[in-house]
Structure formats: C-alpha cells, structure tokens
Amino acid sequence: MVGRRSAPSVAYFLVTHALFFLLACRLSASQQARNYTFVHDARTAPEISYYDYIIVGGGTAGCPLAATLSQNATVLVLERGGSPYGDPNITYLANFGAPLADASPSSPSQRFISEDGVINARARVLGGGSCLNAGFYSRAEADYIRDVGWNSELAKQSYEWVEKKVAFQPPMKQWQSAVRDGLIDAGVLPNNGFTYDHMYGTKVGGSIFDTAGHRHTAADLLDYANPDGLTVLLKATAHKVLFHTRGTQEGGQNFVVFRDSTGAKHRAYLNSGAHNEIIISAGSLGSPQLLILSGVGPVDQLKAHNITVVLDQPMVGQLMSDNPMNAVFVPSPVPVEVSLIEVVGITHFGSYIEAASGANFGSFPDNDYGLFSPKVRTPQPTTQFYINLRQILTFIPKSSRSVSCRRSRQSRGRQRP
Numbered sequence: 001m002v003g004r005r006s007a008p009s010v011a012y013f014l015v016t017h018a019l020f021f022l023l024a025c026r027l028s029a030s031q032q033a034r035n036y037t038f039v040h041d042a043r044t045a046p047e048i049s050y051y052d053y054i055i056v057g058g059g060t061a062g063c064p065l066a067a068t069l070s071q072n073a074t075v076l077v078l079e080r081g082g083s084p085y086g087d088p089n090i091t092y093l094a095n096f097g098a099p100l101a102d103a104s105p106s107s108p109s110q111r112f113i114s115e116d117g118v119i120n121a122r123a124r125v126l127g128g129g130s131c132l133n134a135g136f137y138s139r140a141e142a143d144y145i146r147d148v149g150w151n152s153e154l155a156k157q158s159y160e161w162v163e164k165k166v167a168f169q170p171p172m173k174q175w176q177s178a179v180r181d182g183l184i185d186a187g188v189l190p191n192n193g194f195t196y197d198h199m200y201g202t203k204v205g206g207s208i209f210d211t212a213g214h215r216h217t218a219a220d221l222l223d224y225a226n227p228d229g230l231t232v233l234l235k236a237t238a239h240k241v242l243f244h245t246r247g248t249q250e251g252g253q254n255f256v257v258f259r260d261s262t263g264a265k266h267r268a269y270l271n272s273g274a275h276n277e278i279i280i281s282a283g284s285l286g287s288p289q290l291l292i293l294s295g296v297g298p299v300d301q302l303k304a305h306n307i308t309v310v311l312d313q314p315m316v317g318q319l320m321s322d323n324p325m326n327a328v329f330v331p332s333p334v335p336v337e338v339s340l341i342e343v344v345g346i347t348h349f350g351s352y353i354e355a356a357s358g359a360n361f362g363s364f365p366d367n368d369y370g371l372f373s374p375k376v377r378t379p380q381p382t383t384q385f386y387i388n389l390r391q392i393l394t395f396i397p398k399s400s401r402s403v404s405c406r407r408s409r410q411s412r413g414r415q416r417p
Contacts, residue, residue: 054277058077064224066230067230078233126219136340165220176342237259239257243294298316
C-alpha cells in the first residue's frame, strides 16, 4: 500500500538519507588515493634518473624517511608493491586477514614459509606491514631510548609527528573490554588505562584504525612530504645496488638497478655530493637479500652464487629470528564483533598477551589462517601460555575469538602484527 508520508516520516527519511550520503562520502574518501602527485607507476620512469637520496622500500621506515628528507633534497622511493588506497581489504578493519590469505601475484602480502616450517608473509605494498598487521601502536620504553642513545625529547617529538597521522584511541567495545578486565583479574597489573607509552601491566594502546574502522598506514605519513622533492615509484623492484669502486663504475656514482612490471630495466643514480645516500629499508628479509645480491655479505655465500664480492660482511642475513606466538582459537556458533589488538598485557616474564575477535578469523579457505596457522612441520614448544583464559572467556558469550601470547626479548616502539 502506498500513501503520503507524514511530516515526521519525511523528516526522518531526509535525515537518514543525508546521514547515509555523508557516510558514503566518508567511506569513499577513505578508499580513494590521496592526491599524491609524486606517486607514479614505475613504467613511466625514465631509463636513467638522478637523486640526492634513493630509498629502496616504501614501508614503515621508507615512508617517514622520504617525507623528512624531501624537505631539503630530491628523493626517490622504489616500492615493489602497489598503492594501499582503494583496496577495501586494506582499508576496512572488518576485512582484516583477507590480504594475508590472498596468495595471488597482485596480493599486498607475499606468503613464504621459513626454513623451520613457519608460515609468514612479507608486505608488498606502499606502507609496508602497516597495511597488513593488526594495527596496535605503542612507543618504546624509556630504558630502550636511553640505551640506544637517542635524544628523549627528539624521540617524543618524532612519536607525536607520527601519531598525528596514524594513531588513534580505540573504541573499546565488548570483547576488548572483557579482555582488559580478564587480564586485570588474572593479575597483569597495574591497570594503566589508555596510553601510547610502554608500561608493564595492562594497558589500552593506540590503534592505526580510526573510530570508523578505517586503517591508516605509513603511506599516510607522505602527507608531510615536499611534493617538489619526492618521487615514489610503485611496482619498482630493485635488483642490485652498484657501488663505485675505483676505476670500475661509470662516472664514479653509486646507482640502483630496478625493473618495472613489464621487466624493463631502469637505473637511478646518486647526484654528486658527500651526504647523498642509497638507503635500503626493504624489511628484515628484503634488505639483506638486496645487499647480498649487490655483493655485500658473507664471502662464502657470495662466491657460491657467483656474485662479485664488494665487501665481506659475514653477519649480513644471519641470526634472523621472530617473536614466537601461541594462538588460542575459541570458535563460536554466534556472531561477535570484529576487533583487533587494542589491549595488551605486558608481563615481567617477557611475554605480551593480546586478543582479537570476529568471524574473519574463521573465514579463511580450507582452514588457512595465514600467519595464525600452525607450523607446517611438527610444532615444537617455544613458550608457555601463562594466563588463565577462563577468567577472560567467561565475560561474554562464546564467540570467534583469538587470544595470543607472544614472547619478546625486549619491547620496541613499533606496530606489532
């Protein structure tokens, strides 16, 4: 039956549709690429170019470096992946895990299995691991800043510089509130409330997801860049750094050889200048890989692969390790809110206790939980789960929840996956 709308009904109709329009605009804007005039596909790059700084890797280190260095120099960033903007699997909290389960060649994550059989992933996208991880943000502890010799005031200013763009206070809904209360009841004390600082006990940390559930990545830090001084090339895979050694390299300049998505070769040279540098920030796996391909590494490995030795550095690529994690899955017949890491229990015995929830942890095909999967080979015990889960899990109805306990030698200021 069709009839005339009453005035209140019309008003309600207009208001709800106006809100829907505003929300749609906001969601649309969050997925659109920022107006970065300096970001280009590597296919458009000239065969030869010159810069004051060449940064290999546009991740959580490369993006802020590029933004700051571009203020007073010309900077090139080579990123082997694409843009995070416009990809709903990166943007929306509700889609967390989808990129990690995507094994296609265009995926922003590159799946690999370590030599001891542990499933892991490398980021392959502008913004690096901040496009894939669970978005927990925390500063380093004061002792670490002192021990490495950083200026504490400059470190504080740097943290604030980052936090203005990518860190938010999380909403703390039902599940994360239950986790916080359970940790406190289990004795992970004191209750430190919300803080970016690293503090023993239970705390609500920062999140790179805003209150609307939209991810903010290290690529957003390029908002600070001088667009006239920066060039970012996407889908640009660096193959080798050529170092000038006396009488060997043309022009006496160091340069990087990279290829675009068609396989075409390009060369990026450093401008003349004592302070100009090639900076390798390609991640804990990509950086040593590129150094070894460029002739810097253990001499026996270089010779075994017929790579010309530039410098014998026996520790390059050695002693790689990751923090072990034990994950406990609690399946549920009823839906539960999607939440990622917002609360953490920081213990004095060296482990972090974190939790996440949501149906997306059970949505991977063929029980493929990506980074949360068990080891491919027979698992070996790495750490103990110290907290009594009953005190946490009885706060809300059973649901799809994940609680993890990870051990670390020492905390660092970072976003943990």
